[in-house]
Amino acid sequence: MPSIMESVLVGGGTGFVGTAFSQLLRSKGYGVTTVSRMPGPQRMSWTELAESGLPVNTVAVVSLAGQNVLDPTRRWTPGFKQNVWASRVNTTQSLANAIIKAPFKPKVFISISGVGIYQPSQTAEYNEDSHGGSFDFLSKLCQEWESVAKLPADLGIRQVTVRSGVILGRNGGMVKQLFLPFYFGLGGPVGRGDQYMPWIHIHDMANLLLFAIENNNVQGVLHGVAPQIVTNKQFAKAFGRALWRPALIRLPEFVINIAFSEERAKIMTEGQKVIPKRTLAYGFQYKYPDIDSACRQVAKLIPSK
Numbered sequence: 395m396p397s398i399m400e401s402v403l404v405g406g407g408t409g410f411v412g413t414a415f416s417q418l419l420r421s422k423g424y425g426v427t428t429v430s431r432m433p434g435p436q437r438m439s440w441t442e443l444a445e446s447g448l449p450v451n452t453v454a455v456v457s458l459a460g461q462n463v464l465d466p467t468r469r470w471t472p473g474f475k476q477n478v479w480a481s482r483v484n485t486t487q488s489l490a491n492a493i494i495k496a497p498f499k500p501k502v503f504i505s506i507s508g509v510g511i512y513q514p515s516q517t518a519e520y521n522e523d524s525h526g527g528s529f530d531f532l533s534k535l536c537q538e539w540e541s542v543a544k545l546p547a548d549l550g551i552r553q554v555t556v557r558s559g560v561i562l563g564r565n566g567g568m569v570k571q572l573f574l575p576f577y578f579g580l581g582g583p584v585g586r587g588d589q590y591m592p593w594i595h596i597h598d599m600a601n602l603l604l605f606a607i608e609n610n611n612v613q614g615v616l617h618g619v620a621p622q623i624v625t626n627k628q629f630a631k632a633f634g635r636a637l638w639r640p641a642l643i644r645l646p647e648f649v650i651n652i653a654f655s656e657e658r659a660k661i662m663t664e665g666q667k668v669i670p671k672r673t674l675a676y677g678f679q680y681k682y683p684d685i686d687s688a689c690r691q692v693a694k695l696i697p698s699k
């Protein structure tokens with residue numbers, strides 16, 4: 395439990411991850427301010443952040459903003475790619491700048507990134523000591539996103555980068571998009587189905603971010619993925635099982651390439667084997683370490699608050 399009104403500043407706190415994380419923080423007695431493009435209670439705009447700096451008593455800053463890459467309503471145009479890029483890089487940079495300028499420093503800066511920094515492979519295994527690459531749009535984005543989050547070492551602020559897999563929760567992300575097709579028995583694997591699908595339950599992601607705030611020894615890259623490694627087909631089977639539905643209808647790769655454009659369809663049609671070596675070594679305890687328990691929790695018809 396923090397001392398009275400220790401506060402956390404969350405960039406993108408209105409989103410799928412940000413909402414779950416903010417609720418967890420409040421339940422633990424933290425004050426939460428969200429940096430958002432939209433006004434609202436306990437919010438500040440990105441302009442206010444640049445002008446007025448961090449709110450008082452900010453002990454941690456967490457960067458979670460980002461335009462939804464897999465928004466099926468948005469075509470993969472240069473303009474949309476620019477939004478995807480800027481919504482992560484510029485927001486993270488703004489948080490870093492606010493920390494650099496702040497007269498009273500937070501103790502930790504946590505920034506999310508993605509496992510898309512690793513080259514998709516059926517054979518390579520990646521842990522947090524592995525080097526990311528710059529081989530496509532998403533890997534270059536992750537590199538830039540992580541690099542703007544780096545604070546000058548002499549500030550002495552602890553830094554954590556959480557490279558996240560697909561986050562499973564009923565209220566957002568992939569499950570929200572897949573729920574109805576699976577519910578009506580129309581779900582199944584994407585493409586070949588044997589591509590790895592690094593994943594984590596939203597409850598564990600929110601708790602991992604809190605763990606990174608509260609444990610002063612935690613720093614550097616953490617993989618935000620569950621310890622059980624599954625392929626896309628194994629996920630589809632588990633999700634189907636949790637809904638008591640077959641999951642046999644394969645979504646062909648060419649369809650997804652046409653619908654999403656090949657460059658971003660790769661997020662679904664290719665994958666990486668990602669191991670949470672440091673996350674486990676730090677002693678983080680998962681509530682949903684296996685895909686069956688995670689899918690059972692998210693397979694609810696009515697999303698809960």
Ligand SMILES: NC(=O)c1ccc[n+]([C@@H]2O[C@H](COP(=O)([O-])OP(=O)(O)OC[C@H]3O[C@@H](n4cnc5c(N)ncnc54)[C@H](OP(=O)(O)O)[C@@H]3O)[C@@H](O)[C@H]2O)c1
Pocket residue numbers: 406407408409410411412429430431432458459460461462477480481482485506507508509558559560561562566567568
């Ligand atoms: N969900 C996943 O499976 C997953 C996996 C790996 C990594 N991540 C990363 O984790 C972060 C949070 O994911 P999420 O699923 O919570 O995302 P989300 O719900 O789609 O969006 C998070 C927030 O980003 C802000 N945002 C959206 N478009 C923006 C733009 N063009 N400019 C500035 N801000 C913008 C929005 O806040 P306002 O509308 O309040 O401004 C939104 O609430 C993202 O950076 C995402 O890339 C997510």
